[in-house]
Amino acid sequence: MTHGLTDAQFLNKVASFLGPYYIVLAVMNGLAALYLWRTGLGRTWLRLPLVGIPVTSAFLCLALGVFYAMLAPAAASGNGAWMPSMPEAWREAINRGTGPVIYSVGTVALLAVLFAFRRFFVQPAVAWIIWNAMLLFLGLSMTDRDFYEIVAKPDNVPIVMLVLLLAFFTWVATYRAVINDERAARGEPPLESLDNDKVLVWPDLVYIELICMIGLTAFLIFWAIALPAPLEEPASSVKTPNPSKAPWYFLGLQEMLVYFDPWMAGVVLPSLIVVGLMAIPYIDFNKAGNGYYTINQRKFAYLVFQFGFLEMWITLIVLGTLLRGPNWNFFGPYEYWDAHKVEALNNVNLSQYFWQGLLGRSLPTAPSGSSFGTQLSYILLREAPGILLTLGYFIALPPIMAITVFRRYFQRMGLIRFMLMANLLLFMASLPIKMVLRWVFNLKYIIAIPEYFLNF
């Protein structure tokens, strides 16, 4: 996209975007300040010692807006020295910090912290700061050529929108849930039951829908004109683009395919995702939370779903977009996509670890020319450790769960429903387990029977 542009030309190109971008941010903060000032919301943080001017939320928003307004002309200048950009050291640190292990563990830890301290993070002031930090991070990173290549690619623009929108909506839901949980602790009804005015379908709802329809259509037309879909060379069965990325909503699936056999990651697990989502109403015995936001009243359901959605789907989409480059290698977001980057990924099957590593002997192999039965038994012997491990995981673990951590759930749900839930949970957990095993031990397959296309 920026091929053949000199650095100055590239910066000019980015500047034409960044100038208006910072102005939009300034206006956003100005409007927030206006809103806070008119409604009297927000609070006074401190009083300036000499002049005695109170520093209110509105004042801070205005200051932030002025800051962006000052950044805007510098960003629009197109001069590398003037344009606000991420310091080189930070970029290096981020590049180093986005290896697979740090990225995956880091996102899990981040979500855990956000969840544990949700009461702090959902405060509008804190959320506003985070929101501004996200947008500022995007603006500062855009001057980096490699980052710009990824983020400004028309295919990837929806992912940037997805991250921002998802952050916003997750905040809205969590904010309301925290309020409702506090109200419930005080014995008050949830917010949603206060606001139960009947609204007429016609004209109220239909008008809203009409306006949304028109607005969305206008937005799509603008998008289609501003960011034309990329036209690529004709498809060829003997030529695959490098890297070859799935549509953005399937990047999670593509990431799963790296760790599993195609029929597992392409057929079984996606079907289980769909079936599992459909099974939720039948598995869920918790009647609370119907028609209002809450976390405390259905913590287990909330955590499982948010982990499955945010961690197993969204962060994998972000990973596939930002961190996967040529030859499906890991690259930092500010790293040049070098097609010849060498990464040692010498993967080993569990059977090889067991027979060659642990027992120090060769894999059991059927003598050549032996019958089908002999060959099959040799294969089963070879893969016995993996098969036992997998059977233990799926058969032995649910009863253990039932008598230990999930005792109460087992009593409430009964055998069949509990087994269903336990197995769905275990299947979901198998993906992160497999990912960690791959990254840490270079483990390829736990059961590897390539002779019959059966790998797990």
Added chain:
Amino acid sequence: MADKKKMSVAEMLAAARRADSKQGGLGDSATDGNADAPAEPSVPAAAAEAAPAKRPAAPAKPAVKPGGARPSVADMLAMARAGKAAAPAAEAAPAAPAEKPAPKPKPAAAVKSAAPAVAEAAPARDTASILAAARKKDKPGPISKAEAAAASTSATAVLEKPKVVAPPMPTKPAYAKPKPAPAVKAAPVEARRDFFGSAMAAGFWLLGGVSALWTLLTVKFMFPNVLREPPSKFKVGFPDAFPAGQVQEKFKAQYGIWVVNTEYNGQPQIFALKSVCTHLGCTPNWLEAEQKYKCPCHGSGFYKDGINFEGPAPRPLERYAIRIADDGQIEVDKSRTFQEEMGAWEDPASFIPV
């Protein structure tokens, strides 16, 4: 004879009319009792009496609510309801006896025919009575014959229990008398059946034949005469064009193969690798600098001899059949593949020893 049978619509109407003319006097007294239920369709006078009877009831209500020059809609409805209050009693009672003559009796059917008559008799009316009249009809608009008959019969039933007097059947006119069955000959029927039968059979045979032909043609369509694929057997050149340690990439674009001259199990050989990843079927690239095949889709990597070593690919790349043709050139046959994990690379057809 006739009363044992079901009465026709015309008979019912006739009976109803007769009954009306007999019991007309009684109807007046009945309607006077419930002012709102003028149930006499054939006597407009009764209806005309009934209508004025309601009129005083309507102004009576606004008196309760003083100050209103014009009654509000609510008032009108209240008035109408007050006027109607007595009606259900009158209507409900006759409903039960009405069941007998009417095939499908409706409780309120009695009023149905009354309303038009009322409207004719007193065209100028206040809102209350119009509403009342309208409300009396359970189904406004045109009515079917059966409903009309039911209405008229039940109208009489309002007055007293209906005595169904079966009218003497008129003598059937000549044209209505059953004609003696025409002496039909058996033969023409048989002939016609034969004719249709055979035509039908022919049609079905034709249909079946055409369907079978279509099926066959569809099957044939799967095996076209022209195959727009490169031939599965092709020559790639003399063996000395493939020096040791080289991966020849120039056949990849057209044929989807690499011709490799390298060692496998310590034995130098020339073989043809299929350029399809064994994980999910993307086309890997040969990276000369790293001496490996690398798939761009999920990162599977293969050594130069095609053995998988990184990424998710579960098994090595496949080989195509290869041999030295009679003219000394190497000939690759894509119709046969050899899989390492099945031990097929030992097959001499899968390589050319160097």
